[in-house]
Amino acid sequence: MNARRTLRVDHSFADWEGLLALIGRSFAYMDGRIDPPSSAVALTVDALRQKADAEIAFVVIEDETLVGCVFCRPEPDCLYVGKLAVLPGKQGKGLGRHLLALAEATARDQGLQALRLETRIELAENHAAFAACGFVKTAENAHPGFDRTTSIEMRKRLDL
Numbered sequence: 001m002n003a004r005r006t007l008r009v010d011h012s013f014a015d016w017e018g019l020l021a022l023i024g025r026s027f028a029y030m031d032g033r034i035d036p037p038s039s040a041v042a043l044t045v046d047a048l049r050q051k052a053d054a055e056i057a058f059v060v061i062e063d064e065t066l067v068g069c070v071f072c073r074p075e076p077d078c079l080y081v082g083k084l085a086v087l088p089g090k091q092g093k094g095l096g097r098h099l100l101a102l103a104e105a106t107a108r109d110q111g112l113q114a115l116r117l118e119t120r121i122e123l124a125e126n127h128a129a130f131a132a133c134g135f136v137k138t139a140e141n142a143h144p145g146f147d148r149t150t151s152i153e154m155r156k157r158l159d160l
Contacts (some may be wrong), residue, residue, distance in 0.1 A: 006102065009057035017064060019059065022066045025049075026085035030133040034120040036143050036150065040083065058102045060095055070099040072106050078114040078155065079100075079107035101134055107158055115156045121149050130154050 007013070020043060027040040043051075051057070051071060060068035067090045072078040081103045086095045103115055117135065119126040127137070135154035143150045 005061045006066055006098070007059050007061065009052045009059055009069075010132065012051070013024070013059070016048055018066045019048055019069060020045055022059075022069060022087060023085045025087060029088070030120070030123070032120050034150075036146070038120075040085075051077070055082075056106055058099060060098065068095040068099055068149065070103055072103050074110055075111065077112070078116040079103060079110065079112050080119040081115050093109060097131070097133060104156075104158055108160060113158050113160060115158065116153065117155075118151045118153050120151050126155070127152065 009019075013019075023040050023043060027038050029039075030038050054073070054074040056072040056074075058070050058072075059066055066087075069083065070081060070085075071083040073082065079099070084096060084099055086099070100115070107113075107115055115135070116138075117130065118141065119130065121140070131137075131154075133156065135156045137152050138155045139153040140149040141151050141153060142148060
């Protein structure tokens, strides 16, 4: 049986290279599928440290290996969920739902009534996966310089 731990990323977290690799591997399937490319390709260790300082981040570790993460940013009316990542070999085993449950608990702790996320228009499988978790499409957006929809926004209303 795998030993699974979930940790909030704080100043004691040390495996920034591992976290960067986890995000890179988890987002690699988007290469060549989405335009513009994911912001994950531009992440660095320093950028991740800054992101973790500015946001609320969680990691999941199984048998001393980082297998999942999520970054959450409080907004006035919701908690923004970003960089939700699960290693490809660990997907489909409930880790994504576990990370979303952590985001929900964080939102409730902060008195926020919804989760918000964005996913690329080309990734219909992500739209379906988030819909299965209770998210609904609320907007279509275009990245700067694009005259077409490049992402959709989805929200999940929470009971407080």
